[in-house]
């Protein structure tokens with residue numbers, strides 16, 4: 001058996017600020033509206049949806065490093081850890097057996113002290129009582145989550161959306177900016193007070209109220225963030241569940257500050273479990289760290305070796321060539337995190353001197369050899385990934401930058417827009433989720449479908465100047481939250497694996513002259529009709545989802561007949577039957593072939609539309625696309641040409657099978673009753 005986590009954190013851009021202590025006050029409205037305040041209106045966006053639901057924060061990214069701001073949290077903000085993680089990865093749980101929790105009961109897995117940094121604590125046996133609990137968290141989420149093991153595991157929400165508000169920073173205070181975000185932690189709600197102008201230029205305040213799974217104000221420490229987000233996930237990873245956590249928000253909103261400590265905290269808990277609860281059971285912890293830069297993957301722990309992303313037969317994402325390091329102590333993990341971070345792609349933009357230009361994905365993978373020994377290759381039990389998103393930026397923020405920087409920004413925005421499209425599609429219950437819109441969404445796919453857990457940490461800035469970005473972030477978070485309502489996600493998962501009936505696309509079966517279609521001939525002679533080699537020609541290359549042509553071959557007619565998406569199960573023919581003509585089965589197979597073709601055809605169109613939509617959104621949202629327009633048009637044309645070729649090929653195939661179907665009916669007619 002193995003343990004595993006999949007954990008992801010997404011962060012977008014960052015800026016360096018210094019904070020004057022705590023800042024916000026619980027449930028107090030710090031915003032002072034201007035004189036004309038009578039037209040206040042409340043918009044509960046979480047209910048009504050609001051407008052511009054998918055606008056991403058487009059503020060230029062700030063600095064990713066230099067996180068020493070200290071500030072109100074009082075948590076372990078000083079770590080040199082990765083900013084964030086998001087778990088999205090494939091992981092094979094086939095051989096994983098249930099983990100016995102017996103030995104865990106009563107064990108003190110983790111007791112953190114508010115305001116105490118991780119490094120201060122005994123890495124494995126910290127026994128300090130967790131203080132505070134502003135958020136009303138249990139004293140020890142990890143151990144409590146383990147107690148009734150599976151029951152607890154099933155109680156962990158599939159998608160959890162947490163909002164964290166940071167305090168006003170020095171710059172904002174110096175400019176006398178107002179805090180326009182009030183929070184109510186016990187109600188898990190917050191309100192954004194937006195100042196607007198009427199046509200007569202008088203001011204009024206519009207309130208936007210949101211409710212999330214948790215709302216963390218500026219006084220909440222990083223320890224508490226961990227308890228609220230990742231800690232509850234740790235136990236269920238041992239129960240063969242994937243989990244993802246990602247941070248989202250505008251530049252400088254605190255994503256890195258929030259995400260940085262999480263991987264190490266999670267590592268500590270994982271190792272504690274392995275060293276205590278599961279000691280001697282053959283579990284191994286592996287560490288990997290890679291980035292997506294310019295749409296390509298690079299190993300941050302292996303000289304930036306280029307990696308390939310592939311999907312296996314179960315549509316699980318595999319990173320081919322990714323170097324994994326076996327680790328057994330927190331210090332080693334910290335070193336690897338530092339090493340990976342130092343290798344990340346950073347650059348200077350007009351808005352950020354040290355801006356992250358990539359999405360970084362850090363993974364903690366738990367494996368175990370099948371027999372519990374280390375003699376055999378270990379199998380993956382679970383994985384925890386943390387994804388730190390690069391900062392988004394507007395075209396207007398990049399005018400001073402060179403072409404490479406602009407293209408980097410465009411690529412980053414493209415992937416974030418693709419992510420937005422996926423969330424929109426999931427939210428709209430669309431049958432088709434455009435995960436292939438970008439490498440990022442391909443990687444993130446598993447965090448939204450299947451048996452996974454996702455935690456999104458939405459970071460917001462409280463100052464009036466960030467109002468638009470804050471609303472965008474909250475609306476985005478609200479969309480993600482809606483995915484977890486009721487059984488919606490289950491429905492999505494079901495839909496993902498359900499094929500849409502295409503009966504209308506299948507040509508009708510031609511009736512006999514007398515109008516009947518059900519009186520098939522008995523069995524034509526084999527010489528008259530070869531059910532294998534002749535009737536079923538080798539299939540021409542078909543366009544696969546990954547954009548490549550792939551040839552499928554079938555060894556015999558029986559296999560061909562089985563190729564029915566697992567839906568139709570032709571009867572196993574007897575020896576004599578296999579030598580005989582089975583018109584029902586053959587026709588079914590033919591129709592299935594046609595249906596598959598039509599599906600593939602439609603998929604091509606959908607893929608093309610995904611790409612076009614993302615590209616067009618990018619152009620629309622870019623304030624000053626400049627040379628990017630030409631680049632994208634060229635790129636788009638190339639893609640369209642490829643798609644056109646693929647579709648042509650599919651059409652040819654379709655025509656081929658239609659002809660076969662006609663021949664088939666002619667044959668049936670000629671050998672009629």
Ligand SMILES: Nc1ncnc2c1ncn2[C@@H]1O[C@H](COP(=O)(O)OP(=O)(O)OP(=O)(O)O)[C@@H](O)[C@H]1O
Pocket residue numbers: 011012013014015016017018019060061062063064066067068069070071072073077083165166167169218249250251252253254255256257258391459
């Ligand atoms: N809750 C908080 N309490 C105190 N300081 C904070 C808090 N959140 C953020 N900060 C400080 O604000 C500054 C910006 O935060 P951070 O770098 O994490 O933002 P970011 O969202 O990651 O930005 P970017 O998108 O540019 O990477 C840092 O100096 C950080 O220390």
